[in-house]
Amino acid sequence: MSPTTVAPLTTQDAETLVHAARDAAEAAGATVSVTVLDAGGHPLVFLRDDRAVLISGETSTRKAYTALQLNVPTADLVDTVQPGGPFHTLPTALDRPLLFIAGGIPVRRDGRLIGAIGVGGRTPEQDQDLASAAVEALA
Template sequence: MSVTPAAPLTIEDAERLVATARRTAEDAGVTVSITVLDAGGHLLAFRRDDRAVLISGETSTRKAYTALQLDTATADLVEAVQPGGLFHTLPTALDKPLLFIAGGLPVHRGGRLIGAIGVGGGMPEQDHGFATAAVQALV
C-alpha cells in the first residue's frame, strides 16, 4: 500500500495565507506581521504592516517556527511551559527560537505537516484568530 505524498506548501499558498491573515487583521483594526514557513522551516512569505510594532516581525516568525517544530498551535502550548507544565524547561533547554504565545499554527495538507504560519502584533487571542482564519481559507 503506497501513501500519496501531500503537495508541499507553495508560494501561492503562502501568499494566500498572508493575504487572508492580513485582511482579517485589518477588518479587526489590528496591524500585524505574518510569517509563513515551509515544512523545512524555510521562509516562504513575510509581511509587516507599516504601523505594526517592530518586534511583531520577530514574534510572528518565532510563533511559526514553534508551531512547525511541535506540530501544534502555540495557543495550545502556553500552559505546558508554565512552572510544573510538561514543557516547562523546553524554552531554555534548547537553543532554538521558540515562542509559546498564541498566534502560531501548523499547516497540514492530506494529513501531513507542510508548513506553519505565525501572526504577531495583536493580542495573543487575536493573532491566533487571524492565523486560524488564514489556515481555514487555505483548505
C-alpha cells in the first residue's frame, strides 16, 4: 500500500464493531440493532437483538447512513436541523434516509472515512454511547 492508501473497512472490522456494540448493550441490559456500512454506504453487517423493538433496525441503518454521508456523529447534528437551525430543511431536502438522532458515528482509519456504525433501540444518548464503545474497540 502506498502512504496515501488506507485499508477499507472489512467484514471482520464490521463484525468487531457489531460485537463490541452488542457486548456493551448486553452489559447495560439493553436490546438494540446495529448496522455497519462501508465507505460507499453499503451494508457490511446488521444485527438486531430478537428482543429489540422492530423500528430499531431502520433507525440504526439511517443513523449510520447519516453519519457516513455527513462525516460527523449524528449526535452533533441534532441542533442544526431544529427549526431555526442552519440545516433545518436538510431532513426533508433529500430523497435519502437521513436521521438526525444520536447513535450514528463515522468510522475512520488513519483519519480517513472508511464507513459508519449506527445503533438504535434505546435512548439516543444510550445508542450514542454504544456506538462510541464499538468504535473505540476497533481502534
